[in-house]
Ligand SMILES: Nc1nc2c(ncn2[C@@H]2O[C@H](COP(=O)(O)OP(=O)(O)O)[C@@H](O)[C@H]2O)c(=O)[nH]1
């Protein structure tokens with residue numbers, strides 16, 4: 257059975273709104289990357305060295321990352337040989353299968369959030385200015401609230417003008433409370449207050465915003481350490497997640513940011529925002545392979561429902577929806 261057919265059966269396409277979100281959110285990448293793959297397949301009569309060279313180029317242009325592309329091409333060549341595939345049409349399903357395999361290969365990394373069964377779960381958000389931390393917190397607050405959880409927000413970005421209000425606007429929209437102090441105050445003090453409030457109100461989830469200053473790694477490290485220390489002291493085992501938010505539209509730059517943050521703090525997961533805003537959605541693969549940190553969520557739009565748990569199969573469906581939908585054998 258072809259991979260497309262398997263995917264079709266597994267995803268029960270178009271019945272699931274999450275699957276549809278991936279399809280909508282990946283439309284730019286589909287126009288670029290998938291469009292080029294489709295065109296390549298239509299132009300070639302048989303799968304040869306030149307075909308793979310062109311495919312390699314397309315993958316690199318989609319920000320898949322050099323090493324990952326090499327691995328993928330090698331795997332593809334082996335598979336094509338093993339299955340004695342000659343017709344480029346047949347390769348498309350194999351490409352998709354290998355994209356999923358490559359993402360899921362290596363050290364097993366769970367994309368599930370470490371949420372405590374009992375008691376408070378604290379999630380710290382880090383990342384440079386403008387990547388989407390505050391927006392992601394708003395979306396995640398909405399998700400937890402709709403699961404019946406009591407959520408609090410901590411306005412730890414006391415640095416950027418308007419940052420506190422922006423978080424409060426999200427809090428109001430979602431219907432959760434924001435713990436804050438005045439602009440310019442010590443973020444560690446805000447966290448102290450927020451943890452105390454979360455305890456006394458018996459909250460399930462505390463989502464902590466931070467400032468994204470990255471002009472100096474030493475300062476960043478100090479600030480994050482201090483914030484984390486306060487949280488740790490008040491709640492043993494917390495923060496339960498440190499999520500690094502990366503902007504998919506910044507491409508390889510996102511990888512550089514990730515490396516810096518990885519050195520400054522223990523990052524437990526990545527949120528890749530604005531995947532809907534890029535035509536180079538291959539960056540998901542590069543991030544997973546090069547950083548060895550799971551992509552826990554992707555941002556597929558600006559709305560409340562546009563944050564989705566990352567899933568390699570839904571991602572591939574979003575890249576090749578028509579092929580999956582019409583897959584027969
Ligand atoms: N299209 C799109 N825009 C997003 C997404 N996430 C965040 N944004 C936008 O990115 C901008 C910066 O986000 P913000 O949360 O303020 O970033 P912060 O500085 O890291 O807190 C805002 O205009 C958001 O609406 C996403 O997944 N898709």
Ligand SMILES: [Mg+2]
Nearest residue numbers: 389390413419
């Ligand atoms: Mg912010």
